[in-house]
Amino acid sequence: MKPLEGKTAVVTGAAQGIGRAICLRLAEDGANIAGVDVAQDVLEETGAMVREKGVQFLGLQADVSRFDQMREAVAKVAQTFESIDIMVNNAGITRDNFLIRMSEEEWDRVLAINLKGVFNGIKAVARTMTKQRSGRIVNIASVVGMTGNVGQANYSASKAGVIGLTKTAAKELAKRNVTVNAVAPGFIVTPMTDHLSEEAREAALSSIPVGCFGQSEDVAAVVAFLARTDAAYVTGEVIRVDGGMAM
Ligand code: NAP
Numbered sequence: 001m002k003p004l005e006g007k008t009a010v011v012t013g014a015a016q017g018i019g020r021a022i023c024l025r026l027a028e029d030g031a032n033i034a035g036v037d038v039a040q041d042v043l044e045e046t047g048a049m050v051r052e053k054g055v056q057f058l059g060l061q062a063d064v065s066r067f068d069q070m071r072e073a074v075a076k077v078a079q080t081f082e083s084i085d086i087m088v089n090n091a092g093i094t095r096d097n098f099l100i101r102m103s104e105e106e107w108d109r110v111l112a113i114n115l116k117g118v119f120n121g122i123k124a125v126a127r128t129m130t131k132q133r134s135g136r137i138v139n140i141a142s143v144v145g146m147t148g149n150v151g152q153a154n155y156s157a158s159k160a161g162v163i164g165l166t167k168t169a170a171k172e173l174a175k176r177n178v179t180v181n182a183v184a185p186g187f188i189v190t191p192m193t194d195h196l197s198e199e200a201r202e203a204a205l206s207s208i209p210v211g212c213f214g215q216s217e218d219v220a221a222v223v224a225f226l227a228r229t230d231a232a233y234v235t236g237e238v239i240r241v242d243g244g245m246a247m
Contacts, residue, residue: 004224007031009033009088011023014037014043015045022223023049024050024053026088033055033058034057038063043061063113064089064091067123092192094110095155099153114159129178134177140223141183145161177232183223184238184246185218187205
């Protein structure tokens with residue numbers, strides 16, 4: 001039997017990049033997938049790939065920064081599947097700028113999606129998971145939430161917030177057998193990092209001990225471990241997937 005057979009996983013930011021890889025990995029492990037994203041057409045590409053693995057896929061268009069949209073999306077998941085066992089809060093954006101030039105809009109948008117979006121995702125599933133007395137919540141943070149990064153005041157603050165939120169949620173939900181953990185990727189090859197200059201990529205590469213960039217599948221493998229029943233004694237943890245970049 002596959003480790004996640006019969007489980008249902010909600011994954012935000014599922015249309016591409018790390019979110020898509022998480023959907024595919026959890027599907028390979030047997031879970032039905034509900035993918036949430038703003039980009040409905042691209043989300044359907046993920047859906048087709050997930051269904052090829054022999055599980056069900058429900059595509060939901062929602063903006064994670066909107067509390068009501070997330071609540072409605074998760075309600076549809078509950079109507080479609082028997083339970084909600086795994087919630088992966090992955091959707092995130094960057095709006096990089098030096099602090100001195102950063103606009104209020106750049107700050108607000110990144111915090112709304114990256115931090116409030118995780119709060120909205122946790123809120124949307126917490127009651128169902130505590131009632132069923134089981135659940136796995138995995139939040140995608142970033143190593144820059146631990147180290148800071150030039151040009152990313154908004155992004156690093158949002159990811160540091162995700163780490164604090166993860167630990168508090170882990171403490172509050174632990175007695176109901178709901179674990180809450182964070183995965184902190186380093187430099188992963190996705191559309192998010194594609195637009196970076198050659199100079200920025202070279203600088204990043206020189207700071208990675210294993211000597212190469214990470215792949216979305218590297219992150220998905222750790223999420224899949226945290227989602228398993230036998231990861232029950234791991235909670236409030238932040239696992240770096242960064243080739244040693246931030247050690
Ligand atoms: P990505 O390729 O840009 O994918 C992110 C996905 O989230 C996109 O499909 C995007 O849709 C969607 N999204 C954006 N805003 C949303 C919203 N408000 N509601 C719902 N979906 C939304 O990014 P990625 O590299 O896979 O990153 C995934 C997560 O990993 C993020 O939280 C990111 O911060 C984190 N991370 C990435 C790296 C890295 O090196 N790639 C490193 C550390 C952490 P649109 O394309 O339509 O906006």
